[in-house]
Amino acid sequence: MGAVDRELNLAQMQPIVYQQLQRSFEHGRLAHAYLFEGEKGTGKHEMGIWLAQHLFCTQLQDNQPCGTCNNCRRIENKEHPDVLVIEPDGQTIKVEQIRRLQTEFSRSGYESRKKVFLIQSAEKMNSSAANSLLKFLEEPTGDFLAILETDAVGRILPTIQSRCQVLHFQELSKESLIHKLQEEQISNEKAKLLAFLTNSLGKAVEISQDEWFNDAKDLIYQWFVYLQKHDTQAFIYVQKKLTKAFKEKSQQFTGLMILMFYYQEAQYQAINAGEYGKVKQINRTIERILTAEQKLRSNVSFQAVAEQFVLQTIF
């Protein structure tokens, strides 16, 4: 995705946050610390990267980072020495990660250059990490910009929140996501499926280009057709096709999600046609998909889960 496209996307996805940051930028009134909060897939990290690029880009165009200069590229690839991205180490962000950040920042304190750090999933800081960060925000060493990202703002210490400018990222509406995907030359049906799987435009585009996914959605569709016809092929199909294509656990979950999507579409059609018997029947099937998902989560094999699902659905 080119820089211009990304600007447009950020501006469309999060018009309020985008304009606010752009204005602060133009007036030289950026805060020292931001807390970006909102659902997954709403562009928080992309906005953080954009902001960092804004600061370091050597070829700003219309006051926008170019996305292609050396600095822009290094920031995008997490290779820029003055832009640090902290991610959870396993389940938590540990105090050592925050300390390392402080060391890193004080070391080059004699340089006048600004530094940026982004903390992803900031709610995952354990309490000592959070306290360490709080101290850092209260007594900053050097000139820096802190960007904290979270989808669980309630789990961020109030004392940290009060040190940050909190910006809310609104969830993308399904409609606007589908619309944007169609602009990317993705068919309506596929766009609907992608919007069912994710709220994130970037993620949706990425999935749409994935070869495995494109095969997988067709395989699941064929399975869905057999199931709808109560055809015993649906049972054989599990071993013959599905177990081969859905090897990884994550693929198996995606497979069930895709199946869920086809049933949901069928349900909308049945509702529109006033076929309430059919609606009820589909409801039960959807419940069975949810049960299948739970079983998969508790480590029952995909084949066993899928075969049992078929038996319950077609007989």
Ligand SMILES: [Zn+2]
């Ligand atoms: Zn640039």
